């Protein structure tokens with residue numbers, strides 16, 4: 001397998017990185033430092049739903065699969081790019097946005113909702129309070145398509161305000177459709193309509209979320 005093009009679809013984790021407001025800030029502190037201890041190591045304190053991460057069924061269902069229990073093949077597959085660049089803040093992505101992809105999105109696909117929000121990552125009101133999200137009808141449409149996973153480049157598949165995300169999370173996670181949130185989905189993705197996609201969440205037991213590295217690649 002020769003890799004023709006490879007894109008890193010992950011946001012960077014760092015001390016005090018922007019994140020969902022109700023959660024405590026990400027903290028990365030040095031436990032040892034080269035000048036003092038001979039080598040550098042870090043201790044991290046963060047919510048599992050911070051920066052690029054997955055939601056597994058356990059996030060909403062106590063009997064549902066955790067990240068560690070989700071087979072790794074679930075996180076690998078063909079990804080379809082949905083071009084939503086230019087979408088307004090706090091827009092619910094609905095059937096009108098997805099219908100143009102009626103013949104493109106197939107059963108078992110991974111759907112990348114590219115809103116452009118990844119470029120805006122900052123502690124701004126726009127990024128942290130008014131992100132675009134998957135609306136209830138959009139979630140139902142993708143559920144009916146029997147997709148394998150859905151990823152977005154804003155903070156969550158659900159909306160920022162109360163009641164804007166519960167139905168989508170429960171419908172999709174209830175059918176073991178994983179959700180990828182806060183990816184970085186660059187405009188370069190538009191070069192090809194379909195990519196091989198690999199998402200590697202940490203194998204965390206007892207967790208409904210885990211930090212992840214996401215890549216897209218085109219092979220020859």
Ligand SMILES: [Zn+2]
Pocket residue numbers: 049053054055181209
């Ligand atoms: Zn999450």
